Amino acid sequence: MKGEVYRVAGPVVTITGIKPKMYDVVHVGHEGLMGEVIRIEGAKATVQVYEDTSGIKPGEPVMNTGMSLSVELGPGLLESIYDGIQRPLKVLQEKMGDFIERGVTANGLDREKVWEFKPTVSGGDSVKGGETIGIVQETENIEHKIMVPPNVSGTVDEIRSGKFKVDETVCILTDGTEISLMQKWPVRKPRPVSSKFIPRRPLITGQRILDGLFPVAKGGTAAIPGPFGSGKTVTQQQLAKWSDTDIVVYIGCGERGNEMADVLNEFPELQDPKTGRPLMERTVLIANTSNMPVAAREASVYTGITIAEYYRDMGYDVSLMADSSSRWAEAMREISSRLEEMPGEEGYPAYLSARLSEFYERAGAVKSLSGEEGSITVIGAVSPPGGDFSEPVTQNTLRIVKVFWALDAKLAQRRHFPSINWLTSYSLYTQGLSDWFAENVAPDWVPLRDNAMDLLQQESELQEIVQLVGSDALPEDQQLILEICRMIREYFLQQNAFHPVDTYCPFDKQYKLLKAISKYSDMAQAALESGIPMKDILALESKDELAKVKFEEEFDSALNVVLDKMDKEFAALGGN
Amino acid sequence: MTKEYKTIIEISGPLVFLEKTEPVGYGELVHINLPDGTSKRGQVLDTSADIVAVQVFEGTGGLNEEAGVVFAGETIKLPVARDMLGRILSGSGEPLDGGPRIVPEDRVDVNGASMNPYSRKPPEDFIQTGISTIDGTNTLVRGQKLPIFSGSGLPHNEIALQIARQAKVPGSTEDFAVVFAAMGITNEEAQYFMEDFEKTGALERAVVFLNLADDPAVERIITPRMALTAAEYLAYEHDMHVLVILTDITNYCEALRQMGAAREEVPGRRGYPGYMYTDLASLYERAGVIKGRKGSVTQFSILTMPGDDITHPIPDLSGYITEGQIVVSRELHRKGIYPPINVLPSLSRLMNSGIGDGKTRDDHKAVSDQMYAGYAEGRDLRGLVAIVGKEALSERDQRILEFADLFEDRFVRQGRDEDRSIEETLSVAWEILSEIPESLLTRIDNKYINKYHPAHKSN
């Protein structure tokens, strides 16, 4: 049955003549622009259209697919870059050149590519939703498990092996159900799991302030709010590059085209620290930049999280970065205002908070339907207007997520990177991960870290006094605290994402670095107590040399040289 | 489609509503013919089987129900040609210089399609502007969008012109062009630009679009799109490196706000439309470089911050889209420093890809970081000195304090015609860095200190 266009106002089109269901995908106009039904009112339905609607006229035809907005899941997702509705940007470029025209459809998965399928079940086996029936080696390190779709179960009648295209049948159940390498899943509906559990393993990011002070757990949620230019994207990209995760889904949601080009340029060249393979082989990119249609921007985060869930179901640790969740919220606001819905706070729709929590709820450490343990860690950038964290998107996000990395414009301005404020940020996983750290990093890691945090807290109080009387007026032991804190900030917390060595710092190195600062601190304190003048203690060369060891490729030997020198210098001071 | 409708039922602000039309396309160009023989242009904003809403670019002054409305059957297009170089056009693309109409090589939709991110080539070619605070600490690269955030009465126009005059890619002889679009600036300001362009011969290589303060505000919505369409055409069809100067983005946003109010939309922050981010992005994102094509579009636009407030929605949303910003400071201007660029809130996000060995110099990044750290600390100390006096500072802090002064006086300050090469910029940087103790240069690798520090270099 065909309907027709009644009204066009930007990305929102009203149609008549058909009776679609909510969230049905329809094709609008002679060019068949893709859209999704978002409101039904009497004989009319409202559609958000994922492409530019210029030139569309009332009376043009509308066709209902009867299907909800879905993604294609199967081998070939990795190394792809998609727009918000899973159209491969590479295919779009081949079909229409360097600028995105409209009305072009493209399958999420390549229909021509052939994959080697190795079955893991045999005829007569009974299988249920989520269970693996075979394996495809998708990239060098990722075994792609071909799973029975969640809502299907039965007994295997026939199972094939060999080379297949994604839409070819590899398994037939006795009831006639055919299973291919690919399945479809509606993006707005979370994929089912058998249970969720409390995350107990940290996501190791190689970023000192994150791993060290405010760790996120695998399966946890984190938000990184900050004004423009404070480091959200760089931090997200660092996480995508260096985290010890199996799969990365990176969503550029309403942000810059050049940033995505950057990722595309860099990731094939960089090595996954875990496997040594090109990073791109574990990455799926979704790019719906700020100048691409807003409705597709709204869809992009759902497309991303559904792909993440699919790999989680195979038992992988997935991390998903959404840059920026604020642009997603704004897309909702834009559509909502076109619908003339009653606006809530700052014009955002009243359902903003519900949508945000539904999204973050799709993170988690889970037991999949087939009993595999997998996780999705979600890290959302937030871009508050004017850098003011009291605005609705930041506030609603903070109510949900467990880790808060607060970016600070003041730190960014003085090029203290990452400009994450150590006093206002927090992680609610710190306690729960302590055992893991004690076991896997060092037994004294937790006290070492807590002590550093404690000193930084003291520093901020002392700074207030310094602002009034100058630092020379402080007693010497307090001056020493200020110096130690400066070392913690500059030697440990500061980490240049663009430095070839320091961009990634393994946990062992983080520990040794902090331990070295602590060693200086202890020796300096002892020296001070035995009457050695402060200025002599501060003048030690080894202290300044410690600043640069993090940049050394041969870190351990460089550190040892400095530590030996430190011992000698303190000994030479006498006192103890 | 030449049918003329006389079915206007309402005129409200810049909007005209009419009924009983045949199906009209969204975004279509509209001609409105007045009884006195003149005509105006507009664009379809909302179209349905019952009512069509049209936004009129030249304003609705003088319109009534008598006017006839003709729908062009296509969206707004700009006739483009290489011959546009040297021409002065109105804010809606009509010749203002008394010259002939442009003989089009093509007609292009002014809204432009969005560049496929997959087709983008990450910008990385260093542009030397000859201004130390830009080249040294906030480097501009080809294909970047880097606006000037300024305030009323500050010398942003001088800076923009100095850049337009001096900008070059060292060692390159490729074709370049300037596209200049005035949006709501005064006639005097426009004259200032035009005179400079004429004096330096830059006009031959420029396309100028002028929408002045007394031109209709609605036209301002279309002016930057015309300019960017021309720029893209010259860049991607004629292989030119185009520098686009849009001024003033603030006037553009005011026009956007006015339009939103006329449409009775629910306003966003401080009355600006909720879609202003997306709208601005549709301008700024039209900068870039495309894989396999020779030309590029670089944007260096001017934005005056209302009340010098960087958190105002106009600079704020811009900062969230552009690849950094150059901030002009009233404080430095009052101190008599030109160009009064405050590097601390300034940023070039693409700097890292444009500098270093083989591009500028191996020590560039480290030197820049060190100067930032020193200057930031020095400025903090100024605040402290005001309270506790200079004597309360440690020896170390006093040196840092002096560094901040040197930085402003020697690195920031330069002549209006002083075109410093990157080598000169970095030499000035080392000269002032050598005034602070070496042990404080924690951001600089020893190998660079040995190579470039004046104390080491000479022996």
Ligand SMILES: Nc1ncnc2c1ncn2[C@@H]1O[C@H](COP(=O)(O)OP(=O)(O)OP(=O)(O)O)[C@@H](O)[C@H]1O
């Ligand atoms: N860890 C880091 N190391 C070095 N430089 C950094 C780091 N983090 C941020 N920067 C610097 O800060 C600049 C801005 O960072 P980024 O682009 O991540 O900001 P953002 O918060 O994403 O801004 P926006 O909201 O406008 O997208 C970068 O271009 C880089 O120069």
Ligand SMILES: [Mg+2]
């Ligand atoms: Mg960003």
